[in-house]
Amino acid sequence: MRGAQPAPGLSVKGQNWDGLVVIASGTSWDDTWLSEKHLALHLSRHVPVLFVDPPMSVLTPLRKPLLRESMRGPRLRMLGSNLARLTPMTVPGISRPGLRSVGEWLTRRAIARAVSRMGASVDGLVVASLDDVFGACDARVTVLYGTDDWVAGAELMGISSGWLRRRERLRLENADVVVAVSQELAQRWSQTAATVVVIPNGCDTGHFARVDEVDASSAVTLPDPIAGFIGHLSERIDIGLLEGVAAAGCSLLLVGPRQLTFDLDRMTALLAHENVQWVGAQPFSDLPALMRRIHVGLTPYTDSDFNRGSDPLKTLEYLAAGRPVVVTDLPSSRRIPAGLVNVCTTPEEFTETTLRLLSQAPDAALAEERRAYARSQNWEARTLDFVAIFSAARPGRHAARAAGDPGSPAPTR
Incomplete structure (x- = not known):
């Protein structure tokens, strides 16, 4: 598997980034392997991918030693062919309400600059959190990737459920497509979002x-x-x-x-x-x-x-x-x-x-x-479901499996 350090011999400038998919993850590349990292690795076999860590400050590794590697090397670096990683930097204390918006603005700016440096055209912007990241780049389709019930997890995260509910509604309304990992989430979110598809977690x-x-x-x-x-x-x-x-x-x-x-x-x-x-x-x-x-x-x-x-x-x-x-x-x-x-x-x-x-x-x-x-539930199958979403937004491209074929995500609304 590709590691956290830049891949030797590979340069961001040395690749064609046409059809880029940006994945703004809720978890760092160096943290626990969750859905976004699995998706990025498998998706990069089909389309170019930019994996974006949650914003970090110089104090983050003190709280989470696992993330020390994230601070080493350039902020934008190659992890392998077709796969780059961006680690946005922010000010300490972004969990505080006033500073959170600063961290989100810095993340959007970092993504915009990375996309410009890569000379990329962006097919999809996938956001796997309730952070305000939509609008960071000109993507043909924006996707809210819901791997958990954020509002139900308010107590687990120590965050106000009312605040999370308001943010969730905004993200659901702003996303072109909402991907839910379960029918239970899809049924609730379809009351607000225009298009919701179910793509369960996969397996490596x-x-x-x-x-x-x-x-x-x-x-x-x-x-x-x-x-x-x-x-x-x-x-x-x-x-x-x-x-x-x-x-x-x-x-x-x-x-x-x-x-x-x-x-x-x-x-x-x-x-x-x-x-x-x-x-x-x-x-x-x-x-x-x-x-x-x-x-x-x-x-x-x-x-x-x-x-x-x-x-x-x-x-x-x-x-x-x-x-x-x-x-x-x-x-x-x-x-x-x-x-x-x-x-x-x-x-x-x-x-x-x-x-x-x-x-x-x-x-x-x-x-x-x-x-x-x-x-039958592997990440490759799940990846093709995402590819179908991006391909539908780009005329002239065809997914490896059409959106109506067996195993593809079915809109709930």
């Missing part, structure tokens, strides 16, 4: 297809078999479900960053169990080796408005590795064919199902069914 199936052939991670010290959770340990997670699995005596592996304010006492008690190991945030490149040690994947989300509108990436990644999965009863779980995931409605059922699956020998045929489903 190639990254997890050969999990059983890689060397297992030496960082994991738990005895087999292991139930594992990969993701952000935050308020989205039902900690009671993890406590139940641990109390049953299962080896429980936790992989991912931890929200320090998340149920501090209960998390401390959970991690004190001898049969529980937390390895912290791990690079995406290391996840297959960690997945090798996991026998059953867990998606223990709470039944909240925020989670009902989400589409967890990790469930697909467990399936891509051929692993059995235990999930809570959410709409995203119900869209997966019956038999490929184990949907649980009570804490007792979640624990009992995990214990049962851990005790069973691997089923090679069922594992291949899981992998096959994950392949």
